[in-house]
Amino acid sequence: MRKLLRVRMDSLSVSSDDLPEAWRCLGGRALTSTIVAAEVPAACHPLSAHNKVVIAPGLLSGTVAPCSGRISVGTKGPLTGTIKESNAGGIGAQAMGRLGLAAIVLEGAPADKNARYALHINAEGAELREAFELKGKGNYDTVAALHEACGDKVACISIGPAGELCLPTASVAVTDIDGRPTRHAGRGGTGAVVGSKGIKAIVLDPAGCDRPASHDAEGLKAASKRFAKQLQEHAVTGQALPMFGTNVLANLVNAAGAYPTRNFSDGVFEGVDAISGEAQRENVLARNGTPRHPCHPGCVIGCSSIYPDENGGFLSKGPEYETVWAHGANCGIDDLDAIAHMDRAEDDIGVDTIEMGATFGVAMEGGLLEFGDHEGVLRLLEEVRQGTPLGRILGSGAVVTGKCFGVSRIPCVKGQAMPAYDPRAIKGIGVTYATSTMGADHTAGYTIAQNVLAVGGSVDPLKPDGQAALSAALQQATAGIDSAGLCLFVAFCVLDVPDAGQNMLDMINAHIGTEWSPDDYAEVLCKATLRTERDFNRRAGFTAADDRLPSFFATEPLPPHDAVFDVTDEDLDSVHAGL
Amino acid sequence: MPETNGPMTIAVSLRSILARYRPDPKNRKPFPVELPSGATVADLLAKLRIDEKLTHLVFVDHVRRQRTDPLADGAAVDIFPPIAGG
Numbered sequence: 001m002r003k004l005l006r007v008r009m010d011s012l013s014v015s016s017d018d019l020p021e022a023w024r025c026l027g028g029r030a031l032t033s034t035i036v037a038a039e040v041p042a043a044c045h046p047l048s049a050h051n052k053v054v055i056a057p058g059l060l061s062g063t064v065a066p067c068s069g070r071i072s073v074g075t076k077g078p079l080t081g082t083i084k085e086s087n088a089g090g091i092g093a094q095a096m097g098r099l100g101l102a103a104i105v106l107e108g109a110p111a112d113k114n115a116r117y118a119l120h121i122n123a124e125g126a127e128l129r130e131a132f133e134l135k136g137k138g139n140y141d142t143v144a145a146l147h148e149a150c151g152d153k154v155a156c157i158s159i160g161p162a163g164e165l166c167l168p169t170a171s172v173a174v175t176d177i178d179g180r181p182t183r184h185a186g187r188g189g190t191g192a193v194v195g196s197k198g199i200k201a202i203v204l205d206p207a208g209c210d211r212p213a214s215h216d217a218e219g220l221k222a223a224s225k226r227f228a229k230q231l232q233e234h235a236v237t238g239q240a241l242p243m244f245g246t247n248v249l250a251n252l253v254n255a256a257g258a259y260p261t262r263n264f265s266d267g268v269f270e271g272v273d274a275i276s277g278e279a280q281r282e283n284v285l286a287r288n289g290t291p292r293h294p295c296h297p298g299c300v301i302g303c304s305s306i307y308p309d310e311n312g313g314f315l316s317k318g319p320e321y322e323t324v325w326a327h328g329a330n331c332g333i334d335d336l337d338a339i340a341h342m343d344r345a346e347d348d349i350g351v352d353t354i355e356m357g358a359t360f361g362v363a364m365e366g367g368l369l370e371f372g373d374h375e376g377v378l379r380l381l382e383e384v385r386q387g388t389p390l391g392r393i394l395g396s397g398a399v400v401t402g403k404c405f406g407v408s409r410i411p412c413v414k415g416q417a418m419p420a421y422d423p424r425a426i427k428g429i430g431v432t433y434a435t436s437t438m439g440a441d442h443t444a445g446y447t448i449a450q451n452v453l454a455v456g457g458s459v460d461p462l463k464p465d466g467q468a469a470l471s472a473a474l475q476q477a478t479a480g481i482d483s484a485g486l487c488l489f490v491a492f493c494v495l496d497v498p499d500a501g502q503n504m505l506d507m508i509n510a511h512i513g514t515e516w517s518p519d520d521y522a523e524v525l526c527k528a529t530l531r532t533e534r535d536f537n538r539r540a541g542f543t544a545a546d547d548r549l550p551s552f553f554a555t556e557p558l559p560p561h562d563a564v565f566d567v568t569d570e571d572l573d574s575v576h577a578g579l
Numbered sequence: 580m581p582e583t584n585g586p587m588t589i590a591v592s593l594r595s596i597l598a599r600y601r602p603d604p605k606n607r608k609p610f611p612v613e614l615p616s617g618a619t620v621a622d623l624l625a626k627l628r629i630d631e632k633l634t635h636l637v638f639v640d641h642v643r644r645q646r647t648d649p650l651a652d653g654a655a656v657d658i659f660p661p662i663a664g665g
Contacts, residue, residue: 235635235660235661236661236662236663239596239661240595240596240660240661240662240663241662241663241664243595243596244595244662245664246664246665247664248594248595248662248663248664249662249663249664249665251592251594251595251657251659252594252636252638252657252659252662255592255594255638255641255657255659256638256641256643257641257642267641268641273607273608276607277595277664278594278595278598278607279607303664320664321664321665322665442665443665446665448663448665449663452636452643453636453661453662453663454635454636454643455661455663462642488665489663489665492663560640560641561641561642
């Protein structure tokens with residue numbers, strides 16, 4: 001029986017109980033959202049003692065299932081005020097799976113706001129330890145100190161200074177296979193809620209623990225083998241992503257005229273070539289970096305990389321497509337090395353790279369600094385780290401920064417900044433931004449697959465027709481993948497290869513002992529999760545009027561297509577009607 | 580689409596693993612290709628001699644086009660194999 005570990009910060013106590021039977025078949029996002037919805041008052045302030053943080057590995061995490069190392073962090077989000085689930089790779093999910101943990105629930109708040117604690121979990125149990133020495137440290141130094149004390153085999157979940165400052169852009173870092181804090185549950189400010197609990201880090205030591213027991217281990221093994229083979233043979237998951245990483249998309253989205261440039265004022269960036277995935281790979285190879293790097297054991301895709309500095313030393317993990325765009329085209333910056341330095345700084349400070357890049361784009365439009373000023377960005381990031389008044393403004397995200405600097409073009413939904421696809425030129429993703437339970441989030445329903453990539457079908461990105469149904473189907477599918485603990489990139493294969501979805505379901509059924517049909521799976525992990533999240537948001541005060549894009553997307557034509565977002569409100573309201 | 584009498588010049592960008600089909604694989608900049616008036620996307624792909632299954636996406640002046648679509652003089656064409664990211 002998987003365990004639910006509760007950490008009560010008001011009494012500084014830890015207890016471990018069996019996961020309730022009603023939640024036995026839930027994992028990842030389905031479990032975090034279910035617990036948050038059941039236990040957190042929807043109207044509470046996200047930084048109050050009433051809020052909770054739920055950290056859960058996916059259903060399959062820790063097993064032999066390929067690409068199943070995603071870890072979900074759920075809470076009421078400080079950036080959005082909605083329910084929030086943000087997931088990350090790294091080695092934390094598999095460590096939790098081996099430790100038999102379905103979820104860790106951080107609740108209450110410590111009496112001493114200046115105290116810092118680290119939660120240590122191993123095969124013997126869990127305990128809270130004072131960790132004042134970690135106060136104010138960046139994620140890199142925090143992890144180095146924990147490795148020094150606990151050995152370098154442990155998995156670390158941590159927050160940086162931004163989380164301690166309770167800034168709503170704060171992320172939760174998870175160590176990768178090399179023990180670096182490069183994988184982040186970035187979106188929505190989950191790190192601020194962890195910080196409000198006085199928790200600086202969680203150390204997971206699965207030494208002596210086997211993989212989680214499966215109902216049908218042989219069945220799981222066979223289905224995993226079939227699924228892995230399909231992933232490796234697919235052109236995207238087997239070839240393109242391993243070779244060029246996620247940033248291979250830069251040239252493509254730019255070619256589609258949908259690459260948001262200088263704070264969403266253009267769809268084409270003249271400097272895209274210099275920050276493209278191809279250029280990134282050339283830099284990595286020329287400096288003897290690592291062009292292919294899986295973020296967790298058992299990932300057969302390996303879309304990440306190690307990006308060296310000019311002298312060949314480690315600088316950061318290869319900045320992802322969204323990160324490169326946010327600090328690149330969106331800020332008018334065409335210098336990959338500068339962007340890698342920003343990526344490193346933001347991983348260390350512990351902030352969401354999408355939100356921060358969008359925030360700097362807004363700040364540039366507001367005149368705080370010029371577009372293209374990469375040195376200014378790095379300087380201001382240090383103000384975020386220090387928590388200066390200006391740093392706190394920027395660390396509060398694009399909406400707050402836009403208000404402070406008199407900017408009207410603020411590309412956010414429900415308080416959260418849009419990622420690297422302009423919704424005027426790719427209308428399906430605009431539907432997802434508008435109607436996601438999480439605020440503007442591309443991963444919530446990645447219509448780019450059909451709108452641009454021609455994977456899993458094709459829907460014209462420039463027309464409003466069919467976008468609502470496309471987004472609805474993908475939002476449901478994504479909730480299931482996020483709950484299984486699978487990397488969302490498996491969807492490229494699942495959408496294209498007839499048996500892949502069945503193999504994915506076979507893995508889940510074999511592991512947890514269900515006999516779910518595709519419809520059963522869709523109901524329990526996909527639709528129910530979205531219903532739960534939308535009900536929480538309704539109770540938190542959100543209505544259909546919040547499922548809209550900012551008005552400038554309907555009134556400011558985007559070059560080169562001179563397109564506006566013209567999906568009707570009726571279509572947007574239809575997205576979740578089938579739940 | 581304007582008709583022209585002479586040959587057309589198209590600016591071609593080959594992305595990702597298609598780099599090996601460029602005149603200079605290491606030069607990522609667009610290169611010119613001359614085609615007769617009225618040539619289509621398919622004619623361009625044939626001239627470039629790229630394995631058909633690798634030409635998954637073709638964008639002409641920022642709009643995705645099919646193989647049967649005609650090209651115009653001065654068009655900028657971006658050709659991609661199957662890729663994804665996000």
